[in-house]
Amino acid sequence: MSGLLEVEGLQVWFDLDRGRELHAVQGVSFSLEPGERLGLVGESGCGKTTTVLGLLGLLPPSASVAGSVRLNGVDILAGGEQTIRPHRWVDLAIVFQGAMNALNPVKTVGSQIVEALELHGLARGRDARLRTGELLESVGIPEARVDRFPHEFSGGMRQRAAIAMALACNPSVLVADEPTTALDVMVQAQILELLDSLCRDFGLALLLVTHDLPVVAELCDRAAVMYAGEIVEHGPVDALYHEPRHPYTRLLFAATPDLYGEGVPASIPGAPPRLDLPLTGCPFHTRCDRAFARCPQERPLLRELERGRSAACHLNDVVAEVV
Amino acid sequence: MSGSNGAGPLIAVEDLVVRYAVARGLLATISRKPQHFVHAVEGVSFTVSRGELVALVGESGCGKTTTAQAILRLVEPVSGRIAFDGGDITALHSRALRPLRRRMQLIYQDPYESLDPRLSVRAAVEEPLLIHRLGGSRTERRERVREALSRVELSPPELFLERYPHELSGGQRQRVAIAASIVLGPDLLVADEPVSMLDVSVRAGVLNLLDRLREDGLGILMITHDLSTAARFADRIAVMYLGRIVEEGPAQSVVRDPQHPYTKALLSVVPRRDPRKRSRPEILSGEAPDAVRIPSGCRFHPRCPITIADCREIDPALEPAGAGTGHKAACIRV
Numbered sequence: 001m002s003g004l005l006e007v008e009g010l011q012v013w014f015d016l017d018r019g020r021e022l023h024a025v026q027g028v029s030f031s032l033e034p035g036e037r038l039g040l041v042g043e044s045g046c047g048k049t050t051t052v053l054g055l056l057g058l059l060p061p062s063a064s065v066a067g068s069v070r071l072n073g074v075d076i077l078a079g080g081e082q083t084i085r086p087h088r089w090v091d092l093a094i095v096f097q098g099a100m101n102a103l104n105p106v107k108t109v110g111s112q113i114v115e116a117l118e119l120h121g122l123a124r125g126r127d128a129r130l131r132t133g134e135l136l137e138s139v140g141i142p143e144a145r146v147d148r149f150p151h152e153f154s155g156g157m158r159q160r161a162a163i164a165m166a167l168a169c170n171p172s173v174l175v176a177d178e179p180t181t182a183l184d185v186m187v188q189a190q191i192l193e194l195l196d197s198l199c200r201d202f203g204l205a206l207l208l209v210t211h212d213l214p215v216v217a218e219l220c221d222r223a224a225v226m227y228a229g230e231i232v233e234h235g236p237v238d239a240l241y242h243e244p245r246h247p248y249t250r251l252l253f254a255a256t257p258d259l260y261g262e263g264v265p266a267s268i269p270g271a272p273p274r275l276d277l278p279l280t281g282c283p284f285h286t287r288c289d290r291a292f293a294r295c296p297q298e299r300p301l302l303r304e305l306e307r308g309r310s311a312a313c314h315l316n317d318v319v320a321e322v323v
Numbered sequence: 324m325s326g327s328n329g330a331g332p333l334i335a336v337e338d339l340v341v342r343y344a345v346a347r348g349l350l351a352t353i354s355r356k357p358q359h360f361v362h363a364v365e366g367v368s369f370t371v372s373r374g375e376l377v378a379l380v381g382e383s384g385c386g387k388t389t390t391a392q393a394i395l396r397l398v399e400p401v402s403g404r405i406a407f408d409g410g411d412i413t414a415l416h417s418r419a420l421r422p423l424r425r426r427m428q429l430i431y432q433d434p435y436e437s438l439d440p441r442l443s444v445r446a447a448v449e450e451p452l453l454i455h456r457l458g459g460s461r462t463e464r465r466e467r468v469r470e471a472l473s474r475v476e477l478s479p480p481e482l483f484l485e486r487y488p489h490e491l492s493g494g495q496r497q498r499v500a501i502a503a504s505i506v507l508g509p510d511l512l513v514a515d516e517p518v519s520m521l522d523v524s525v526r527a528g529v530l531n532l533l534d535r536l537r538e539d540g541l542g543i544l545m546i547t548h549d550l551s552t553a554a555r556f557a558d559r560i561a562v563m564y565l566g567r568i569v570e571e572g573p574a575q576s577v578v579r580d581p582q583h584p585y586t587k588a589l590l591s592v593v594p595r596r597d598p599r600k601r602s603r604p605e606i607l608s609g610e611a612p613d614a615v616r617i618p619s620g621c622r623f624h625p626r627c628p629i630t631i632a633d634c635r636e637i638d639p640a641l642e643p644a645g646a647g648t649g650h651k652a653a654c655i656r657v
Contacts, residue, residue: 043522154610184382184548189592189606211523214551214594218601237598255527257551258596259578265555267528271492 003031004205005092005173010067012047012054022276024050026229027067029302032173035203039216039237041252042226045272048209051226052175056092057084071173090120093166095159097178102162103150109161110136110146116168135164139194156187160194167198174198177209192219213256217241222308225249228272228283231302235309245311247288282314290315331409332370333511333542334394334427339367339403341389345615362614363389365566366403368641371511376533376543378557378574380550380589382611385563387546391513394544395427396420408510425455428504432516434496438488445484448472448503455507471506475499475532494525498532505536512536515546530556550593554578559649562586565611565622568641569653576647583644583652585623621654629656 012025025047032038042048053059055069057080069077071091076083096102104112113132117123123131133143139160150158159179166174176195180188196219198204208220216223217237224234225248233246244250248268257265270287273279282288285295294314302312341364347356364386371377379387392398394405396412405413407423415423431437438447448468449458458464472480475498488496497517504512514533518526534556537543547553553560554574561571562585570583581587591605607626612618618625624634637655644652 043524156610184610185550185589185592186382186607187610189604190608192594193604193606212594213523214596217596217598218594241597242599252523253596255524256596257527257530257549257555259551259554259590259593260600261551261555261596264531264534265527267494267526267531268524 004034004072005032005207006068006070007031007051007055008068008070010051010054010069011065012050012059013064015062015064016276020276024063024229024275025054026275028224028226028229028231030224030231030234032205032207034172034205035199036222037199037206037208037220039220039223040207040209040226041211041213041216041223043211043252043272045275046226047229047275048226049177052094052177052207052209056088056094056175057081058088058094089116089166089171090169091171092173092175093169093171094175094177095162095166095179097181102165103158105150108147108149109141109153110148113161113165113168116165120169122169131168135167136161138167139164140190154187155183156190159183159187159191163191163194163198167204171204173205173207175207175209178211179208180215181210181212188215195219213253214258225252228279229275230283230312231310232284232313233311234302235311239309245305245309245316246284246313247290247315248284249311251287251289282312292318332372332406333375333408334544335370335404335406336390336394337368337404337406339364339390339393339405340401341386341393341398342401359615362566362617364393364400365617367563367566367568369561369568369571371542371544373510373542374537374540375558376537376545376556378545378547378553378560379563380547380553380560381563382548384565384611384614386566386614387563388515390563391429391515391544391546395429395513421455425451425457425507426509427511427513428507428509430497430501430504430512430514430517433520434493434500435488435520437500438496440488442487443484444472444477444486444488444491444499447488447499448506451503451507457507467506468502471502472499474505474536475502476528477502492525493521494528497521497529501529501532501536505541510542512541512543513546514543516548517545518552519547519549526552550578550590562589565617566614567622567653569623570644570651571641572645572650573647576645576650580645580647580650582650582657583623583654584627584629584656586652588628623654631656 008029010025010028014022014024016022028051040048054065068075071087076087110132114128117128117131133146137143141160180191199206220237223237223240224231227248233249240249241253251268255265255267268287273283281296282300285291300312300314302310304310305316342360342362345359367390381387393400445468448471449464452458452464458467469480477483477498518529533543557574560574560577561568564585570586581590588605588607591602620635620637621639624630639653639655641651641653644650644657
């Protein structure tokens with residue numbers, strides 16, 4: 001199977017002082033087809049943002065990256081910056097949480113997009129301005145606002161402008177890192193609707209990085225749940241909610257309040273393990289409500305349970321033996 | 324303070340109005356350009372009783388935080404009345420307020436900023452006692468600190484007393500901040516987005532803690548933009564839009580039987596956990612106008628999906644609506 005984007009065994013280490021290392025991403029694999037929407041979900045420190053920065057080659061020099069990132073079958077990670085640069089923004093574009101940081105405050109929104117188009121040799125002068133107007137219209141910003149500065153835009157408009165800029169080179173994959181986290185719920189709904197239509201109408205593949213399970217449930221087809229630097233469960237969003245195969249997935253949903261849900265949300269006791277120390281056993285076993293003798297001993301590997309579903313939990317072996 | 328009877332509501336806000344002057348440049352001032360105001364809160368009334376958690380919900384800029392600050396007398400209202408435990412505190416000057424400050428405490432959003440990084444947990448929780456000259460002797464104070472830590476479920480307290488904020492997780496920090504608020508034995512807690520900076524897996528723990536404090540008899544006013552949290556943890560919900568409460572009532576009535584078109588729209592866009600229950604969102608276009616130029620009539624009419632000509636003229640009052648008792652909405656079409 002050759003997908004549009006295939007990430008395999010991605011690992012990221014950060015150098016700490018005194019020769020110590022922090023193993024932030026510990027072998028993450030997933031793939032993405034055109035028009036598909038995958039959620040990468042997890043709590044702070046789980047490695048979700050490091051994963052996407054790693055695959056885009058945007059990590060600081062203190063990070064070492066291993067694994068492969070194949071775009072249409074070609075490994076773009078193999079040659080480092082040299083092989084990534086031709087594809088960054090062109091095939092793989094990213095939108096960050098605080099759109100204010102993505103936009104230059106002293107340049108008009110339009111001129112920044114024109115600049116991106118010219119830099120990549122996609123259009124010049126009048127053509128670039130026309131294309132900028134189209135791009136802004138496509139994300140719901142009236143063309144008349146091309147010459148406005150970022151501070152004259154509301155938070156939602158800035159996020160739309162950042163999306164328009166990410167779309168400038170007509171990428172096939174859009175990575176959105178917490179794109180609605182700082183926004184109000186109504187503006188969040190507007191942005192989610194926009195992302196939904198971009199995937200639907202233009203076949204854009206979306207990799208949505210977020211801590212917010214309901215947002216993933218709303219927008220994505222599949223999701224990968226990350227914990228302590230690895231994917232612990234991966235599958236269709238419907239299956240993750242209704243038949244989770246990893247206790248962390250189940251407990252994370254149970255901790256999330258729902259508008260009409262019954263019962264009181266329960267927190268997950270304890271904290272994730274430190275990633276600068278070697279891990280033994282399952283990284284979740286100290287917080288798990290179903291841990292058994294094998295869990296502190298042996299680290300479970302992510303394995304396919306059925307087509308399109310995988311989990312890294314020893315319980316799935318136990319169940320298989322019983323059944 | 325007189326009139327403390329313990330029977331009426333703990334806090335009663337009536338027709339509260341708060342405005343901020345928009346900064347004018349020197350030229351605008353000497354040329355006597357008209358002064359503009361941000362109409363942050365425009366006639367808000369509600370109560371919080373003992374043992375009750377009231378959620379003030381709304382989008383940023385709706386005036387929910389300003390309302391909370393006015394109650395704590397951190398900003399001065401233009402008009403209106405704030406009664407605490409039966410006594411009018413609207414005009415009390417700072418010295419008269421001091422004994423009241425002990426009884427109304429604020430919990431901030433960000434426990435990474437609200438705790439002094441140089442203070443140990445013990446010192447942070449003890450500090451309010453020293454400021455208010457409470458708790459008697461050193462041993463007594465230590466005992467109260469220990470008690471407060473147990474109440475926020477940081478137990479055994481000995482494990483936490485000598486730690487510093489950087490050695491604690493986000494959830495533990497927020498618990499320390501709550502301990503420092505309840506060590507004075509307050510009657511009212513005002514919690515401004517108390518869990519929005521925390522990870523999902525620890526949020527529920529902090530919210531359940533607030534719920535237990537409420538059961539113990541504290542009145543809690545929680546400011547939040549998260550309707551799912553309000554639906555689960557509040558007794559009553561007040562929905563604000565552009566400085567007004569547009570709907571108010573028992574949490575379950577407001578969530579399951581919303582009356583105001585703004586509340587309906589807000590609820591419709593809240594993402595659900597279950598992908599099978601994907602919302603059919605009723606997305607309002609644009610964003611709330613800024614609070615300097617409030618629309619005429621009903622302030623929601625420019626974005627309202629069911630607006631009629633009268634809405635441009637009539638500024639609707641908050642009136643009984645829906646089937647639930649104590650459920651009110653401000654809309655002429657309800």
